[in-house]
Each structure stands twice: as structure tokens, then as C-alpha cells.
Amino acid sequence: GDSVTQTEGQVALSEEDFLTIHCNYSASGYPTLFWYVQYPGEGPQLLFRASRDKEKGSSRGFEATYDKGTTSFHLRKASVQESDSAVYYCALRRTDTGYQNFYFGKGTSLTVIP
């Protein structure tokens, strides 16, 4: 079945550091890929999505490029701020159990130290 792997469980950075959170997926065809962000005490919210090879999604200074060759959708930000502290989830729209379901990675908790 479809799956998503996030390599980093926790990341701690200082303000203005460069961020990379790795996301690799396994699915047939071209699943739509997502990054969601969850701030403390809130539900996850969409950061951005991409649905075809080489498409770049971006929002709030974060970006990721859909790469079918390496089955990756890594999240990057050039200069993180304390307000970026949150949990980040990579997700895909499943192709194995119907197109209305989603598979989430295990999440990466980002802490930015001022």
C-alpha cells in the first residue's frame, strides 16, 4: 500500500538556520503530495500541495519540489524563525484505497531557538 516516510522525528535549529525535512513516498502513479503544519493546541493545516513531477509548492517561505524520480517531496526553508516552531507532516492522497483518502507521515517536530 501507499506510504510516507519522514526521516527526522525532531529537529532543533537556531533562528535564521536553513531547514530541511526529508519526505519520501511510495505509491503508484502520481499521487498529490502535501505538507501540513500543526501549531501547538491546533489541528493540522495545509501548508501547500503539488500534484505533478517537478512542480514546486510554496507558502510562508517554505517550499518543496515533487520529484518522481527519487519519490521525494522534501520541505525546505532558507531562514527559520521562532514562529515556525511546529509539527510538520508530509502526506499523500492515496491511490491504493480510493482517491479520497490520505496517508500521513509520522511528523517532524521543529523547535526554533531564538
Next chain:
Amino acid sequence: EAAVTQSPRSKVAVTGGKVTLSCHQTNNHDYMYWYRQDTGHGLRLIHYSYVADSTEKGDIPDGYKASRPSQENFSLILELASLSQTAVYFCASKGQTNTGQLYFGEGSKLTVL
């Protein structure tokens, strides 16, 4: 603005007791979902629904039931709560458009003692 509200936001239950978590959406969305969040496991799908009066099993349905009495409401039911069901539960809704965006509620923290 899409709105999904969950109740209760926090609950303490005893082992073997019955727990009902409720979700209400005002988005006019057809699709609704219940996810469980655990550290190290992320978000896992318990049950979902495409239409009122119909529910489907997700990836981890054991020990949970779901009910969708109307388009707006979707409940998660734990008939016999167990310690292992201590977690944060999120409800989400999605419309028919191809954007695929899920709209989440704020979560219900369940502690089973």
C-alpha cells in the same frame, strides 16, 4: 472559512467505559475523517465517511465505531475504552473539489485511566 468543531476538547475516561467524540462541520463537505495522533506514529486514519448514514473502516479501526447521522455530524465511539486508546483525536472534512485539502478540527485529547 472552513469550520470543523470537536467536542469534548478534553476527556478523562475509565477503562471499560464508553466514550463518544463528536465532530460538527459547517463546510458542506461530503467527506469526513477521524484520525488518531500519537507521538512517533503521526496521524493514522480510524474511520471515514463519504455520505450520511455510511461509514468506512480506515487503517486502525479495531476498538472504534463511527456514526454519520447527517452530512454535518460524524461521531467516533469507543464502546469499551482501553488504556491504549489514550491519544489525541482529530476530525477532518474535505469537499468534492480536486484540491484534496483536509480541514481539521482542534482535536480531542482523551485520557483513559
